[in-house]
Amino acid sequence: MLGNIFGGKKDTGPAGTEAYKPVYAWLATDMHNHILPGIDDGSPDVETSLEFLRRYQALGFRQVVASPHIRYPQFENNNEKIKEAFDRLENAPGRSEIPVQLVYSAEYYLDERFLELLNNDRLMPFGNNYVLTELSLGHRSFLDMDQLATKMFEKGLRPILAHPERYLYWSKSPDVFHKLKSKGWLLQVNLMSLLGYYGKPEQKTANYLFDEDLVDFIGTDAHRLKHFDVIAAIDDKILQKLKSKYLINNLINI
Numbered sequence: 001m002l003g004n005i006f007g008g009k010k011d012t013g014p015a016g017t018e019a020y021k022p023v024y025a026w027l028a029t030d031m032h033n034h035i036l037p038g039i040d041d042g043s044p045d046v047e048t049s050l051e052f053l054r055r056y057q058a059l060g061f062r063q064v065v066a067s068p069h070i071r072y073p074q075f076e077n078n079n080e081k082i083k084e085a086f087d088r089l090e091n092a093p094g095r096s097e098i099p100v101q102l103v104y105s106a107e108y109y110l111d112e113r114f115l116e117l118l119n120n121d122r123l124m125p126f127g128n129n130y131v132l133t134e135l136s137l138g139h140r141s142f143l144d145m146d147q148l149a150t151k152m153f154e155k156g157l158r159p160i161l162a163h164p165e166r167y168l169y170w171s172k173s174p175d176v177f178h179k180l181k182s183k184g185w186l187l188q189v190n191l192m193s194l195l196g197y198y199g200k201p202e203q204k205t206a207n208y209l210f211d212e213d214l215v216d217f218i219g220t221d222a223h224r225l226k227h228f229d230v231i232a233a234i235d236d237k238i239l240q241k242l243k244s245k246y247l248i249n250n251l252i253n254i
């Protein structure tokens, strides 16, 4: 619809924004996605990033925190490179016609490089000093998560762990999630996990985390346009369940 009005990209994917309803207006903010063009495994170019923004708007989102991967050696991003990609998108023709606020932060892979950035005050938090972090999907980290949280608190930062439901090595030990929470970690579940996109185990753990009231944020973790079609197709029962939960997404100003 907007693509036609503003002469934007016609390729709106299988569903297209015409089929979208603003079902996430209550949530307001997406703080986990790969919208910035050409710097990680998300949007490849500015045109696609603009289409991400149009889809956010159609779904009712008003604030977006871009969170490109910082993970060596796959994604050798740094503050300057991320700002450069952000500026390219913000200054793109047609951007000003999409009323969705965008800021940038990152999704930090937890390793020695992260510790270096933390120690050197080089992290880029969003909102009230939130820092989004991730672990390997395939193997357990050697890092001490308790110490790490304490170190971040000392710097005035609030640690968020992205998609805990996707670390399948934890799926049989739900105590881990309670322990992380008790040490101050905030947990961010992916919308697509709840919708069964990654698989049954992820969906089961996502439901567990919600049922136990362990979830602080939800995120799209959108890498591609088709991911918006997945989240647009949320059914009313899941939506009502989400709306009944206390989430930080709709409380923050980015």
Ligand SMILES: [Fe+2]
Binding pocket: 032, 033, 034, 107, 162, 221
């Ligand atoms: Fe991500």
